[in-house]
Amino acid sequence: MSDSEDEVQSRTVKITVVGEPSTGKTSLCLRYLGGTYGAAPGGTQGAEVMAGQCLGLRPPVPLQFCDVSGNALGTNMLANYLYASDVVVFVYDLTNLQSFERLHMWFEKVKDVCESEVKKPLMVLFGNKSDLEHQRAVRLSVVQQFASEHLLENHKGSARTGDMVNNAFTNFVARVLGVKVRRMPAATNGKSPVSKDPALNGHMSYPLQTEPTQSLIMNRKALRKLQRKASSSVCCIQ
Template sequence: MTDTKDEECSGKLVKLTLVGEPLTGKSSICNRYLGGCGVSFGSTQGAEVSAAQWVGARPPTPLQICDVAGAARVTNMLPNYLYASDIVIFVYDLTNLQSFDKLDVWMKTIKDIFESEPRKPLMALFGNKSDLEHQRAVRLSCVQKFSSEHLLENFKGSARTGEMVNTAFSKLISRVLGVKMPIEIVAHRKSTDTQISEQLNIQPVEDTNNTLIMNRKMLRKIQRKASSSVCCVQ
């Protein structure tokens, strides 16, 4: 990332808004990203807004994370919650088919709200509760079709284990800012997610992008070690 790009990102506030049906884990996802345990108790009333920072830019980019209650879709307050959103993340529970089917209604409602706006938000799809993959009720082909029809970034992860939460947020934020997501952030997120999964005795699903980065890092480490050994022998 160049100094010029850093200056452009400096001070820019990025707003992420999470929407979807009740009990899909939106609050838990926000809690996980903000450094919590990924478990939220009780239902959201209206919308909850949190402040954070994304360390992928220098200086860190200020964030506003808006967790919209599932019941807010049928209220007049939804346009206010979505106002100035740079990113809208549609969350569904992959063990609950109805939570996915309702996304069609959410999509139409939100597109209508932004129809007259000159700047449209970046939209993405997040399938939560991947730690319960054995209870999956939403077919992968349906998810792929929906994301393709609406041109959505498609993520699958778990607020409970932390899988893909940080990576998804960072990838979307970096796209809004027009910068490349630092490799260090991705590698750190992978390491952190693995530690959390081990503590919970849960085997996370591999993130192919992160695995590739970690493999390259490990390869360089092995090469340096091999080079050092040769020098010692000589």
């Protein structure tokens, strides 16, 4: 293992998730860490810290999630929750317009808190509940404008189905570490594919990285089939 891999593996990336109540922040964290959707009813009080790994990178990267209560905006504890964050994810419910409109207050507060930080966190926007796109209450053009004005990366996905959650959060971690994420396998039946690596001792894993395939290059099986077909053909002169 190279020195750079040792450094990536030993560093813990802190992801702080903020936003209004009932936007699905806890469910997003649990979904990415391999937990069960809806496993934390009743809402978060204060902030909840969760530990895990980013298994979409090799070697796996230690993670610390700080799931901040939607009621923490007006408290003095918010600065403590945000301390040493590598990534701050602003979550809104795309079926709830108010959850998006109040994000400007979250952004200004986080910006003020992080002003004194030597290394500023990566700040991203995440629209949850994309499985309810037919009930969308937040116009896409408004979201894009907000993201552009505040220089935020713009993402959406679904904690319920897992759609785009793994890809988005793995990319956040990769951006912080300055490493490149290679293309991941496509989801099957709305679920992210998981690794069967025996080294994980039965724990759920997110997709391993795979090199992108070139669609213009035949695989060996297809090439052999084509060669057999050609050799068995009768040559006809037109």
